[in-house]
Amino acid sequence: MPRRSALVSGASIAGPVLAFWLAEAGWDVTVVERAERLRTSGYPVDVRGTAVEVIRRMRLQDALATARYRHAPIALLTPGGRRLATLDFGNLLNDTAAGDVEITRGELGRILHDAGANRVDYVFGESITGIEQTDAGVNVTFAVRAAQSFDVVIGADGIHSNVRRLVFGAEQKFIRHLGPLAAIWDLPADSFEPGDGFMYSHAGRTVVVERPTDSAPARAFLAFVHDDPGSVDTRDRGTAVAAMQAAFAEDHWRTADVIDTALGAEDIYFDTVSQIRMDRWSADRVALVGDAAYAPAFLSGQGTSIAIAGAYVLASELVRHERPHAAFEAYERRLRHYVEKNQDLALRTDSSIVARSRKDLWRRNIRLSLVPLLQRLGLAATSRPPLREAATDLTLGADDLQRSRIPR
Incomplete structure (x- = not known):
């Protein structure tokens, strides 16, 4: 045969x-x-x-x-930039x-x-x-x-x-757009110190940055809700940066400085959050x-x-x-x-990443703040059924x- x-x-x-x-x-x-x-x-x-x-x-x-x-350990921040808890992302969902x-x-x-x-x-x-x-x-x-x-x-x-x-x-x-767009890229080496990790959110938008070790690059992850995600040209770097700048314009943390590095990034992932x-x-x-x-x-x-x-x-x-x-x-x-x-x-x-409203964000922050306690008690699995x-x-x-x- x-x-x-x-x-x-x-x-x-x-x-x-x-x-x-x-x-x-x-x-x-x-x-x-x-x-x-x-x-x-x-x-x-x-x-x-x-x-x-x-x-x-x-x-x-x-x-x-x-x-x-x-x-790296991830510091969960309030919209005002205050640390709520430190999260072990490696065991958060897995x-x-x-x-x-x-x-x-x-x-x-x-x-x-x-x-x-x-x-x-x-x-x-x-x-x-x-x-x-x-x-x-x-x-x-x-x-x-x-x-x-x-x-x-x-x-x-x-x-x-x-x-x-x-x-x-x-x-x-x-394709079925779910609302958010997401971006990921490596940051310049001096942007954050080795061991730094932060998760900063407002309703409808989140930025996560981390640099696990001295030899690993710092990496940025951003996700934000958009009124018409299908209209955004996700293949164009300038369009991506402009969309992020508009979405995170009112942030009080270091988000603006992080986004500014995207134009010079060697490689950037930017796409709609969508299903097929x-x-x-x-x-x-x-x-x-x-x-x-x-x-x-x-x-x-x-x-x-x-x-x-x-x-x-x-x-x-x-x-x-x-x-x-x-x-x-x-x-x-x-x-x-x-x-x-x-x-x-x-x-x-x-969602643990993008909370759509202030009430959802408040609930999410409480839920994530309890995770370190659940992990210490050996009950982390109860948060991911x-x-x-x-x-x-x-x-x-x-x-x-x-x-x-x-x-x-």
Whole structure:
């Protein structure tokens, strides 16, 4: 029987996980990534719940634990700048006893890429320009390389997915803006002292800055509510800075000085806090995974975990079923409830990041101020039951992919 082939667009999180398992099962896998090289920078992300089991089955748990992100103590400030409490962000939402890990997006991407790099054809600086489906396969044209045919094509290329646009239509049909915008960038080394960490909020806006160690950069994270987030050109640096300056203009802390550094930052993430909601994640021989199919929104804290779990389930079903259509149907059937439960986390009004009103901010500050006491009493888990329930809502089958059982 000829080896089956897959083209995966996107080399961030879901793409490398999917590629790893398909290659383990004997598929020919090509991953194209529009960036010129593997992105090694990025903000901290969380791997928790079902995703931890996927990492364990990949035998990467030790690598993630070694590279885990270590926060500085974060001083929770009032709108007037007074310290309310000191927070341990590393244990605020995660349960290390259950294997949860916080790690920078770049480090996680590197580990996942390296796990399958010797069996997967990674092509950087490349993107898909056309997709034509036939009964026998998918004919794909590229920006640089020659056209090629594959058994299946998978879009793992993020919330602004190129594959989704080519096959399913314009982004506007599927994106759901939740109100805030978010920005992340590294600050100049002398902006804050090693060990500094601050979380400063008004109703509708928050800034978090921290510099964990002398060797680590200081990093800024800002989130703020906007009346019409879809109207903001998030790709333009000047527009991003102007939007932040307008949102935080009345702050009494160091926010203005922090925002001023964004214009000269080497790399800045700036985007809407949005979800992708689709009735179907596949069309014939093309499917979507991760943020391309079901972004839960940046502030949910679950985008990385459901991308890892979703990629594993998709790989399992592609290996289990000879027909792509049957595999994609099984993938959607198994994952839909889990995805929607995690997406619903971002719709809650009691956000720990952006409180929409003064009353919500007051409640949030009281809740967070109690966390150090709960941690000392060993009761921290009581503050995160909805997140834990959603993160563990998907059970992986014993007959799913296991490295020891895959023929070599």
